[in-house]
Amino acid sequence: MAQITLKNLAHSYLPQPKGEGDYALKEMDHIWQNGGAYALLGSSGCGKTTLLNIISGLLRPSQGRVLFGDTDVTDAETAARNIAQVFQFPVVYDTMTVRDNLAFPLRNRGMEASYIKARVDQIAAMIGMEAMLDRKARGLTADAKQKISLGRGMVRQDVNAILFDEPLTVIDPHMKWELRTQLKQLHREFGHTMIYVTHDQTEALTFADKVVVMYDGRVVQMGTPEELFETPAHTFVGYFIGSPGMNLLPATVQGNRATVAGTEIPLAANYTPPRGRVQIGIRPEYATLTAGRGLPFTLRRVEDVGRHRIIRGEVAGQPVNVIAPEGMAVGTDLTHVSFAPDRISVYADDWRVTGGPI
Amino acid sequence: MEKTQNNKAWFLVLPVLVVVAFSAIIPLMTVVNYSVNDTFGNNEFFWAGLEWFEEMVTSDRLHEALGRQILFSAIILAIEVPLGIYIALNMPKKGVWASVCLVLMALPLLIPFNVVGTIWQIFGRVDIGLLGHYLAALGIDYNYTNDPVDAWITVVVMDVWHWTSLIALLCYAGLQSIPNAYYQAARVDQASRWAVFRYIELPKMQGVLLIAVLLRFMDSFMIYTEPFVVTGGGPGNSTTFLSIDLVKMAVGQFDLGPAAAFSIMYFLVILLVSWVFYTVMTNLDKEEGR
Numbered sequence: 001m002a003q004i005t006l007k008n009l010a011h012s013y014l015p016q017p018k019g020e021g022d023y024a025l026k027e028m029d030h031i032w033q034n035g036g037a038y039a040l041l042g043s044s045g046c047g048k049t050t051l052l053n054i055i056s057g058l059l060r061p062s063q064g065r066v067l068f069g070d071t072d073v074t075d076a077e078t079a080a081r082n083i084a085q086v087f088q089f090p091v092v093y094d095t096m097t098v099r100d101n102l103a104f105p106l107r108n109r110g111m112e113a114s115y116i117k118a119r120v121d122q123i124a125a126m127i128g129m130e131a132m133l134d135r136k137a138r139g140l141t142a143d144a145k146q147k148i149s150l151g152r153g154m155v156r157q158d159v160n161a162i163l164f165d166e167p168l169t170v171i172d173p174h175m176k177w178e179l180r181t182q183l184k185q186l187h188r189e190f191g192h193t194m195i196y197v198t199h200d201q202t203e204a205l206t207f208a209d210k211v212v213v214m215y216d217g218r219v220v221q222m223g224t225p226e227e228l229f230e231t232p233a234h235t236f237v238g239y240f241i242g243s244p245g246m247n248l249l250p251a252t253v254q255g256n257r258a259t260v261a262g263t264e265i266p267l268a269a270n271y272t273p274p275r276g277r278v279q280i281g282i283r284p285e286y287a288t289l290t291a292g293r294g295l296p297f298t299l300r301r302v303e304d305v306g307r308h309r310i311i312r313g314e315v316a317g318q319p320v321n322v323i324a325p326e327g328m329a330v331g332t333d334l335t336h337v338s339f340a341p342d343r344i345s346v347y348a349d350d351w352r353v354t355g356g357p358i
Numbered sequence: 359m360e361k362t363q364n365n366k367a368w369f370l371v372l373p374v375l376v377v378v379a380f381s382a383i384i385p386l387m388t389v390v391n392y393s394v395n396d397t398f399g400n401n402e403f404f405w406a407g408l409e410w411f412e413e414m415v416t417s418d419r420l421h422e423a424l425g426r427q428i429l430f431s432a433i434i435l436a437i438e439v440p441l442g443i444y445i446a447l448n449m450p451k452k453g454v455w456a457s458v459c460l461v462l463m464a465l466p467l468l469i470p471f472n473v474v475g476t477i478w479q480i481f482g483r484v485d486i487g488l489l490g491h492y493l494a495a496l497g498i499d500y501n502y503t504n505d506p507v508d509a510w511i512t513v514v515v516m517d518v519w520h521w522t523s524l525i526a527l528l529c530y531a532g533l534q535s536i537p538n539a540y541y542q543a544a545r546v547d548q549a550s551r552w553a554v555f556r557y558i559e560l561p562k563m564q565g566v567l568l569i570a571v572l573l574r575f576m577d578s579f580m581i582y583t584e585p586f587v588v589t590g591g592g593p594g595n596s597t598t599f600l601s602i603d604l605v606k607m608a609v610g611q612f613d614l615g616p617a618a619a620f621s622i623m624y625f626l627v628i629l630l631v632s633w634v635f636y637t638v639m640t641n642l643d644k645e646e647g648r
Contacts, residue, residue: 058542078545091543093557104557105547152547 002069002160004032004055004193009064011050017062024050026217027064032161035191037184039208041198043240047217048197052163055195056085068160085163086153089170090145094138098129101137102151109156123151126182142170150179154186161193168203180207201241213237229283230343235350238281244310244321246281246345253278253346256358261316263295268341269355274348284310284321286343289330294338297322302330313337386625392618410619420620422595423603430599431578434517438574439567441518442525447559449530460530463523475587478516482588502589506596513585513597517578525570532563564642572635579628600624 011025020026025047032038040048053059054066057078065074073081084105093101102120111119124130127147132140137148146167153162164183168176184207187194198204204211205225212222213236220234221227232238238246251258256267258280267280289297295315303310304326311322311330315337322337324330346353393410395403414420445463450456469477482502484490493500502512536558544554582601585591591598591606598606604624608617 053542056546058545078542079548082548083546085542085546087539087543089537089539091537091539093561095557095561104549104553108548108550108553149543152543 002071002193003034004161005065005067006030006032006055007065007067009054009061009066011047011054011059011061011063023062024217025054025061028219030212030219030222032193032195035193037187037194037196037207037209039196039198039204039211040214041201041204041211041240042214043199046214048199048214049165051214052085052165052195052197055161056083056163057081058085082156082158082160083163084153084156084159084161086149086165086167088166090142090149092137092140092145092148094136096137097134098124098137098140098148099133101148102133102155105152105156119155119157123155126154126186127151127179143172143175146170147175147179150183157190159192161195164194164196166198167196168198176203183207201243205241213240215240231345231352232281233352235279235281235347238283238345242283242285244284246283247287247318247320248279248281248347249315249318249320251278251280251346253280256355258344258346260295265294265339265344266341267344267346267355268358270358271346271353271355274346274353276349279347279350280339281345281347282339282343284323286340287320287322287337288340289322289324289334290336290338291333292336294336297335297337299330299334389618389621392614393622396615406615410615411623414616414619414623417616419603423598423600426596426598427579427600430514430581431575433514434521434578435571435574437514437518438522438525439571442522442570443529443563443567445522445526446529446533446563447555449526451534460527463526466520466523467527469520471583472587474516474520475584478512478519478584479588482512504593506593509589509593509597512588516584516588517581520584521574521577525567525574528566528570529563532566533559536562565639568635568639568642572632572639575635576628576632579631 007029008027009025009030010023010027012023014022017023040051042048050059054061057066057073057076057080061074065072067073068081093104096104099120102123103116106116106119120133121130124133127150129144129147129151132144137145140148150167153164153167168179171179180203183194183196186192196204196207198207205228209224210222211225211228213220213228213234215234215236221232221237223233228237228241232241232246235246235248238248249260251260252273253259253267253271254273256270257264258267259265260280289311297313297315297320299311299313301312303312306326308326309324309328309330311324313320313322320337346355391403394406394408396406396409397403449459449463466474481487481489482500484494484501490500490502499505500508502509540558541554544558549557580601581599582605585597585599586602586605589597591602595603601624604617604620607613607620
């Protein structure tokens with residue numbers, strides 16, 4: 001087990017990349033702490049899988065180095081890196097029994113038969129497949145096959161890291177919960193470094209201690225679920241995390257005042273006027289409808305999701321969502337929306353700007 | 359859902375039955391007719407019963423031809439199957455070279471059988487053939503016209519040259535259908551090259567490989583044109599395979615009765631082997647579907 005360091009890493013699938021746009025992964029420095037449970041979150045095509053394949057050595061980066069501890073493994077073969085990876089779609093060795101499938105990585109390492117047996121039984125119990133150990137893997141359901149893939153990923157105890165590439169896509173929702181909990185438990189028990197790629201924020205937030213959000217080939221923020229929620233470093237994080245995501249409104253910012261479509265609202269910090277495209281962001285959870293205070297709000301739709309209600313509307317032509325508690329009367333008198341000043345973030349060209357004390 | 363039964367549907371099968379009757383069943387019946395009768399021409403037939411069959415079953419000549427035939431099929435399968443797999447594994451997976459390889463591999467398959475025979479007949483000749491000439495120049499005593507071993511080597515190499523491509527191309531198609539994730543998983547699992555072949559590539563090729571072996575077995579078991587053009591069955595009878603022997607008997611000696619009995623047994627052997635293959639294949643499919 002080791003800390004994984006990415007140095008000046010970038011990757012392009014083109015042999016001769018010209019501009020920055022040709023890169024699937026933009027230049028980055030990143031450290032994965034030993035024993036951390038990370039979720040790599042981002043929309044499809046943002047470079048999550050590319051990054052994972054570079055760490056496991058299935059892909060050689062166009063530039064930069066990959067370090068396991070202090071060892072440079074950039075040119076090392078996947079097999080030499082001693083790393084486990086579970087793919088999005090199940091990969092099982094059809095002609096082998098379930099038992100042989102689980103034992104395969106251990107046999108390849110030349111482990112002792114008694115150890116292999118004990119370990120395989122342990123893993124089988126974890127994925128709930130003890131009863132099927134002596135069946136051929138061929139003909140099992142996609143569910144069962146993916147569980148075998150997961151088991152095969154976790155069977156080696158001495159791996160440097162376990163990488164999961166959206167492993168629960170084909171598993172049904174009930175089993176998803178169970179497996180995720182087991183992964184989490186396994187992490188606590190053995191302390192492997194785990195990197196879990198997903199585009200599902202619930203999955204990411206429940207699995208990981210640290211969530212890494214990627215956007216357009218870049219890591220835009222790494223933090224605890226709480227940090228991502230309260231202080232998104234990039235508008236993408238604000239929009240991607242949360243349901244519904246953060247409201248973003250074009251504004252001008254001066255001192256501790258922001259002006260949105262001619263109306264001034266107070267901020268909780270002091271800003272020197274930022275350069276570039278300026279937006280303010282506020283979570284729907286911190287917005288309230290009022291009868292006259294704040295910004296003029298046009299109500300479009302109310303969705304009742306059970307625990308609370310999502311009120312969808314517009315401020316100066318921009319969509320704005322407000323979360324209102326269940327049972328609150330939404331009347332025609334609520335024509336304005338106000339934001340909690342200490343929850344407003346200011347963004348310049350999509351990146352968060354921190355303000356000084358007032 | 360309840361299946362509708364409509365016996366009128368059988369009429370729709372009738373045209374096919376007529377075609378099959380005229381193209382296969384009726385010609386086959388004339389052979390059956392010859393096999394149980396003796397004839398001296400003029401359409402006069404004398405009932406012979408199973409006499410010809412008894413004669414053929416106990417005939418040393420037929421036993422020898424059958425032995426040679428089995429040996430030949432076994433040798434070419436033993437060479438072509440592993441070689442075909444090996445070539446398929448080493449062919450480029452994509453890009454320009456993949457297309458070039460495919461075309462080159464397909465070329466021998468497109469050449470008519472008697473042309474293949476003629477190519478090798480000339481190629482191997484000691485006086486004017488490239489192969490024969492240079493082997494002689496190297497001091498190797500090679501002459502397929504008077505040495506049975508040389509004749510066998512020539513016929514086997516010719517068949518390998520002609521047909522290995524078929525197995526290679528079928529295996530290649532099988533290999534192409536393996537998703538990349540399998541190879542990636544194997545690398546992550548630290549599998550050896552052999553393990554990748556044994557547990558990923560071979561299982562995926564199994565289906566096409568069975569078809570390839572069946573095709574090559576049937577074809578080689580019925581081989582006629584190429585060895586006939588090259589060696590004419592000689593020297594002596596050393597490369598006289600079943601079909602060459604059959605033609606000698608029927609057309610050369612005009613022994614129509616024995617030749618007909620011979621044909622029928624020959625046909626039944628091939629039918630039997632194909633049936634065994636078919637059963638094995640469908641059973642494998644069933645296992646897969648389970």
